Amino acid sequence: MRLSRSFLPTLKENPTEAQITSHRLMLRAGLIRQTAAGIYAWLPAGLRVLRNIANIVRHEQDAIGAQEMLMPTIQSADLWKRSGRYDAYGPEMLRIRDRHERDMLFGPTNEEMITDLFGQVVKSYKELPQVLYHIQWKFRDEVRPRFGVMRGREFYMKDAYSFDMDYASAVDTYRRMMLAYLRTFQRLGVRAIPMLADTGPIGGELSHEFLILAPTGESGVFFDSALEEQDWLAEDVDITDRQSLEKFFTRMTSFYAATDEKHDEAAWAQVPAGRRREGRGIEVGHIFHFGRKYTESMDIAISGPDGAPLYPEMGSYGIGVSRLVAAIIEASHDENGIIWPESVAPFKAAIINLKSGDAVCDGICEKLYAAAPDLLLYDDRSERAGAKFADADLMGHPWQLIVGPRGAKEGKVEIKNRRTGERTEDTVEGALALVLKNHG
């Protein structure tokens, strides 16, 4: 994309309405603009990050056999009356009356709808397990929306739902999802620590939440640093084998990790002193097993092995996709701006032309840009160098390809790594090979 013609407005000043770093940086880097309290438009660069995150989430859900579908945003109140949650949910639910005076709502979650659809489609225990997910906009009418997309009202979320014939099988599914989550966060370039959680209003027996470490996190966290050092992508788990899943899960849960609510001083004392980490965390995912709560309350039974009605065991599994954009920034920035992990960055690199209008500089910049116009942001504006550097740092591209008259004469490009600040020099081909190395 050429910056001179793009809808990527950076701001030099800190917007006064933003109280936390990620909100400030998302506004300043031109990722979002507020359109109503707690509701945001995603500008082109912001949408790219959102989509990169969603694609990684999707890939890891698919890898454990979850099937993607898409449920609507507007739901009938009748569905929620069947489960008994319509009255219980409170004012966070955006209640709507349509032109025929029917009670509707903007879905904050989809347990009722998926359970109803499951009941229409699945007839026998032989079709289990089923894991279904969607990535869809949801709405929670927060009384005080704040911190940008961190606590917005309209938010983008992946929610998965599982149906198993018995508890043991549901536990297998839960463990597969745990592995998928650990891999998802690792691929996103952040560490999210899984913590044993209370099951809260959804109810249930087995639950973990995933927290990204950041000083602005809403919860205090205590964990064994060994958790940060695991390579879940390399973890050898046969997801079709119960023992293999159990072995993985036992090892993973053997490392101490707890939020302040669940913190246990006696267990904490058992963690080797050098591995004790304390900090704050932002919740970006939550997985629950809740058994037959919805299948029973909504009377969704299928045919069991003995022919008798069987109420499947369920779980639900959320990842806050739009919230992750903010959480990753909270965890990965410096005083100059965002530092995007390569996997989610809106652009792999900025091309910074230090002398726009100079034939040699322009030629090298165009050559770089032509190699991957969709992955590179060419700063072709007639701004001074300082402004271009500042914007590139602010927007957080993993690399900067700096083209000035001196190097250009020799066909050389200066390459800056945003995270380390390290600078090297290379040919056009060498520079492109480096910044596009993770791209086919």
Added chain:
Amino acid sequence: MRLSRSFLPTLKENPTEAQITSHRLMLRAGLIRQTAAGIYAWLPAGLRVLRNIANIVRHEQDAIGAQEMLMPTIQSADLWKRSGRYDAYGPEMLRIRDRHERDMLFGPTNEEMITDLFGQVVKSYKELPQVLYHIQWKFRDEVRPRFGVMRGREFYMKDAYSFDMDYASAVDTYRRMMLAYLRTFQRLGVRAIPMLADTGPIGGELSHEFLILAPTGESGVFFDSALEEQDWLAEDVDITDRQSLEKFFTRMTSFYAATDEKHDEAAWAQVPAGRRREGRGIEVGHIFHFGRKYTESMDIAISGPDGAPLYPEMGSYGIGVSRLVAAIIEASHDENGIIWPESVAPFKAAIINLKSGDAVCDGICEKLYAAAPDLLLYDDRSERAGAKFADADLMGHPWQLIVGPRGAKEGKVEIKNRRTGERTEDTVEGALALVLKNHG
């Protein structure tokens, strides 16, 4: 995907609630399920079609320099009061009151929001033209939702908005968009005929709608068959050159095409008799130029060449993505089911195992499936052959790869083309090369 474990429920019987072919076939082929009046969940196969269509739309928008962003579904009523449309819009607008008693609405379209965002970001005529689009769920509270997703309430739409400094430049943008639309529909495997249209409640001076020919279409259409024979993908247009755009547009509009509302018998008589086509059409796209209607009413001015305030010329450009799923089916089916164009099909081919459990048949099926598990649907159910053939025809995969004991012994696969019914035989490698030929 393995059919035995997938959430792809086919129905043998015609659902009584469905009045038109596409609605019946979408339910029977397991693409959608209704969750409330005029509101649908997209099951995995349906979502794949929706996404394939959206990706083609996106690609052709990007090709003319439009920038993708994403606006929220919920809008503030204040925005609509500024343009004066809040009161004018009528009961199709889903009006919502949030917990603080603020008037909100579920966006049926985004002229106001994009104009406001544009005004926040763009300051000078030098940054024009700007073309911005998003693909987002919208809501129109139809009094009688019917015909499935053809006239649903919650629907998926691409809407683009353009900003130009003067009328001549706005006409260039309009013509670029016309070309993008013609290419989009051609790539979708259908012909959509562009018709001069009334500008309707949005207002404006230049407008075309795009209709897919189908007997169930809501409008009568009259057109020159030469329009169907153009290859817009091969059309040589330099989209940066005004004269080239004009030449293309003049040629395109030289062919007669009109809906019954605009039909002109005198002009029709000039079309060579052998090229006169009459039929019915389903509207799937609509492009408008409407000038300064919103920039003036909302007072969004930028700095013009002479330093004076300039109110940009606007256009808007819609494609009904969810409606297209139904429209394509209306245009492409037979008595046995859907016939998907290859570019939008949920799966490239079904693998039909005529003897599940037979080691040789299973082996060949697994080999086929392993080549592209994400693009192929393996019917591994223990159903009789007739049921598998019927479901494959119903679901409309472009190809069927049929593996029976006799051919399997010789390593052969029977290949059926869904559209022509033609059957050939080939090796596993030959069959895969054929059905995956349009895939990298």
